[in-house]
Amino acid sequence: MRQFLAIGTSVPRQEASEKVTGIAKYTNDINTTGLLHVKMVTSSCAHGTIVSIDTSKARKAPGVRAVLTGRDFPILTGSPLADRPPIAIDKVRYHGEPVAVVVADQEYQAMNAAKLVDVAYHPLPVVNSPTEAIRSQAPLVHENLASYKRFEAVYPVPGTNIANHVKIRKGDMQKGWAESDVAIEASFSIPQSDHAAMETRCATAEIKPNGRVEIYSASQSPYVIRDMLSLFFSIDPSQIVVHTPLVGGAFGGKAPVQLEFIAYLASKAVGGRKVKLVNSREEDFITSPVHIGLDAKVKLGATKQGKIVAAEITYLFDGGAYSDRAAIITRAAAQDCTGPYRIDNVHCDSFCMYTNHPYATSFRGFGHPELTFVIERAMDILAARLNLDPLTLRRQIAIGPGDTTPTQTVLTTSNVGNLAQCIDKLKEIIRWNDEPQVVVEGHKVRTKGVSCFWKNSSTPTDAGAGAVLLLNRDGSARLVCGAVEIGQGTKTVLSQIVAERMKMNVDQIYVEMEVNTDTCPEHWKTVASRSTLLVGRAALAAADDAIRQLRHIASVVLGCSADHLEIGFGRVYQKDNPQIGVQISEIAHGYRLPNGNTIGSQVIGRGSYTMRDLTSLDPETGKGNPGPEWGVGAQAVEVEFDTKDLTYRVVRASAVIDAGKVMNPKAARGQMTGGMSMGLSFASREAFLYNKAGIIQNPRFRTYKDHRYGDHPEYLVDFVETPHLEAPYGLRGIGEHGVIGMPAALANSLSLATGIAMNRLPLTPEAIWREKKENTGDSFRF
Amino acid sequence: MTIPRIPKVSIDLLVNNEMRNVVVRPSDTLLRVLREVLGLTGAKPGCENGDCGSCTVLIDGWPMKSCIMLAVEAVNQQITTIEGLKDTPIQNAFLEQWAFQCGYCTPGFIMNCHALVNIHPDANDKVIQEWLESNICRCTGYEEIEAAVKSVLSKQRSDGRYSH
Known part of the structure; x- marks a missing residue:
């Protein structure tokens, strides 16, 4: 041993x-005398042409050293698809987009001067959801999609708002439908929200007289910053150094490169002097990239015994105005589209849609919390239709060694965790068989909802x-x-x-x-x-x-x-x-x-x-090996719902995940409970609210609600350990996994409590009230 | 629009038991002066709108969001920042209970909790929630923070430091 x-x-x-x-020092804590401060002027319009930008008053304001607009450095950045000017050129595509940048001696001077920049817009029709975006008559967010450079496998469709289309074609759908005794169909919707890390994004840039570029950034990707600066500004990578001290929370939101480009341009405009650009909270919410939204449709066909024989899935991701990592999230959701279940016939179309919303990037779980919400709601709907216990249904079709994934990867005891064992352990800790799923006490109803999940990464092959x-x-x-x-x-x-x-x-x-x-x-x-x-x-x-x-x-x-x-x-x-x-x-x-x-x-x-043995996906069938291993888990949420005022309290949140090896028990538990809190927070209350013109109504913590002390439930966390043979001591990734099943488990619990299919996030009492009132469309009654 | 120039003022601030002379604009917030003039970067900007609590300091022992207080308002008051706390029970409890991950909201939470256990040694769940819901932690699930603050409260009670 x-x-x-x-x-x-x-x-x-x-x-x-x-x-x-x-x-502890974070990027914005490093104080350097003499550095200049950068402030952005951001768009007050969600979609429009820029008629004029008058910077004359701002240039004359006290302390101002430079004012830049997009036309000063007309380049397109972004990965995998270069579709985004660091500062808007001729057109704005979302509320909050940078349209000009002011550099001044003091930050307050830059802020004052930014207010003096006069921008005139000619408004254009707004694309306000991914469902609107895919309609044939939808206004185009990008007119020149065909001309954009691509740096990874990405399939935009010119003449539409489709930034990426990923296809999964596995098995024989006709056969699947023919074998089905029952079929269920449902639609789902998740609005965009935000990472809201407590440290707002921040970057400094300096171009030294010898050409050396020095960046400090609150980032998850310092090497990518170096490589992207090199790529888009033709700088020898050995001439760029990026420093990243401690980072104050990230959750995927600090993986893309944005402020670093702007800070670099600002430094260039003032002869290379060191400049600092710090997001205000409002900018961090909407100017910088956000948590992706999703509209989805699912149709499942199953036998009476509960074997799923057909899955037809459409994911329309709200990638916002620029594709950024949303294009890759679209692929990640396709490759794991069915959730962790054995299904032979799968047809999935996953689209990254351009809209006039802030652009989306990686968020903890990388498409998996969203796809899991959709699939696990559908699983509960199917279980109800088949009159099967929801966990029994899941347990009997839990994916495992010998099965194939939607990308037709053959699973082994190493490259997938043990879902069946997670379900069994979850049943024990939540007393699934010992207590009824629904307990009514007067006008209070207590219900338990469950969700399973799996997750692989979409890691480059090298x-x-x-x-x-x-x-x-x-x-x-x-x-x-x-x-x-x-x-x-x-x-x-x-x-x-x-x-x-x-x-x-x-x-x-x-x-x-x-x-x-x-x-x-x-x-x-x-x-x-x-x-x-x-x-x-x-x-x-x-x-x-x-x-x-x-x-x-x-x-x-x-x-x-x-x-x-x-x-x-x-x-x-x-x-x-x-x-x-x-x-x-x-x-x-x-x-x-x-x-x-x-x-x-x-x-x-x-x-x-x-990394070894990974392959890119076939563009027609999705066949390939996308990542090193699938982590799995089973989660549950118990709510107490008040049938009088439609409020509820999350009493208990539970999770059992296969950690491969628990390296540090306290750290592992913290990763899980923190993730669960974040999942419950975005599922229960977080959402950007847009008006018809695409203007965001709540870009601040006073109006954008998230989990606070006292909202937290009791957490039950346990682990299963099935080693991933490639990893040190058999460990599996767990950093994102606590989040993934929470929205689905909460929605399943509330659907049971309310008697209405809760297929739209966030699950606020107001949303429950609306669903109760309207209760139209495709919702399925329990 | 012309922006009026208002002269800076020289003020004395009592920070962590040291009298510090600073020259500030009348509109400078206490947070900015602590961080940018005095180099006390423990207090963090999270929203600069009084919504998140990451900038919390103590004014005469009471928690205050330093982003919505002007530096000139803090004259003649005792200002305590995280840098002024050394080896306190609440800091040790945060360590023992793993009550932080990224650490960015931590100074604000610790200041708030430190004041809470001093001012309300008998705090029940309701009082604790009233105090701590003014701060946001995005990393933890709050259970570790709850454990930390409750461990200090119960230790205080068992030590008999406070009797009510």
Whole structure:
């Protein structure tokens, strides 16, 4: 049996004491005298041509050094599709879009001057939902779609508002429908909302006289910032350095590159001087990218016994005005479109739609909370139609080894977690069989709703990471890597991985918090719950490399073969006689001889890792292997619903997920409960409210409601451990997973409580009231 | 439109028990002066609209959102920031209970909780909620923060530091 020293223990966060004393530094905390401040002028119109921009008054305002408009640097940025000018050119496509930028000595001066920029718009008809966007007579958000450069597999349809179309064609639909005894059909809708990380996005830029570009950014993707600046502004990548200190929450919203481009242009406009651009909360809500919305239609065909034999799914994602990562989310949702179920015949069309809403990017779960809401609501509707227990239905068709995914990947015991076991464990912790699903006490109804989920990442086939392990003279070690600490605790888990491999005390491993793209080995980006896999593998390789060097030096010192030596507990020692050995502190920088010379020199371990065996998806069928493993889980929400005033309280939220290996129990629980809170928050109350002109009515915390203290339920969290053989110690990603099933479980619970199919988010009492009042359309009555 | 220039003023602020002389615009918020003039960046801007609580400091022991208070209003009052707290029970409780992840809202929460346990040692669930719902944490599910504040309250009670 493997002896775990550091893995599986709740090692405190590396940066914990900094965070409770206020000394932890985030991007906007780094104060530099003499830097200039940038403020954006943003669009008050959701769709319109820019008739004129008068910057003359702003240029004359006190402290102003430059005013820029989109025409000053007419380029298009964005990945996978270059469709977005950093500052609008000739046309605006969403409320909040940057139309001009002011650079001034002081931030208040830039703000005052920004108000003096006079922009005249000619309004155009607004595309206010993805369903509107796909109509043949819909106004076009982008007229020149065909001309946009593409950097990844993405399939826009020129002459429409379709930025990407991903197809899944598996099995034989005709056969599936012929075998069906029952069919259910339903529509679903999720509005756009926001990540709302507490730290608003912030970037500084400086172009030095020798051409070196230096960026500081609150980002999940410092290496991508470097590469995108290089790509779009034709700068040698070795001339760009990006620094990312601690990040104050991200949730996918800090993965794309936006403010960095604007800050770079602003610096260029003032002769390369250092500039800082910080989003106000209002800008962070709507000017910067948001949490994606979705309209969906699902038709499921099943046998009387509950075998699903046909699934026809249409996803219309609200990608907003520019495609950004929404185009890839569209693919992610297609590849896992059915949820974690064994279904032989699948037809899915997943569309990334342009609308006149803020543009969407990755949000924790990357399309999975949204697709899960749709599929898991449909599963409950189907279970009711078949008169089957919702968890029994799910359990009997739970996907597992030997089954194929919608992308026709064959599952193994390694590349998918054990869903059946998660369901069984969930049943126990929520007392599913011991208590009725519905309990009525006067005008209060208590109900339990459930949801399963799965998630793979949409990782580039060559995504990778590196790590360097530097040994200090005292035998402790410093790990340098490119993973960003956004609150998820990856760096602490990395210290555990290294400590475990080197059998060292975890207190002896320090992990550098700041990422510097010049000095830290490259890491793809801190997204997709994949940093512990990618950087973890690199860190393991670095530890092995350091061990090899230590054993080599020790073999010379001890006069034996390195093969006879073992490492652990601060020493290198002989396997057959542990008494004979040498302290690591005596050899970490070479073993010092009496004459002052040394045997060997500083031990520096290096390691790197690149994803393997992934393939891109076939554009016609979706066949391919999109990511390294599917994490799975089962979740439940218990609500107490008041039938008089239609309010409700979430009493309990539960989750069992397959973590592969729980590396740090407290950190893992925190990731789960935090994710569950975020999922309940967006499902129950978060939404951007648009008027008919596409203007957002609530871009601030006073009107955009999210979970506060006291809204939190009791959390029940448990884990299953089915190792992913490719990952360090068998771990699976868990950072996003707590969110995924919550909206569906809440909606299933409330559908049961209200007797109305709750197929639209957010589930506010007002929405319940409206559904009760209208109760029209395709809603299915329980 | 012309923007009037209003002269800066020199004021003395008592911050973390030190008298600090600062030259500020009358319209500068306390948050901006703490961060940008005094370098006390523990208090964080989260909304600068009084909605999120990440900028919370103590004014004469009471929690105050420093983004909606002018620096000139803080003259003659005791200002305490997170940098002024050392090894307090609530900081230790946040460490023990893992009551933070990204850490950005943490100073504001700690200041609010610190004042709460001092001012309302007998706080029940309702009082705790009234106080803490003024701050937003986007990372945790709030259960760890609840555990932290309750652990300090119950420790205080069992130590008999407060008797009511």
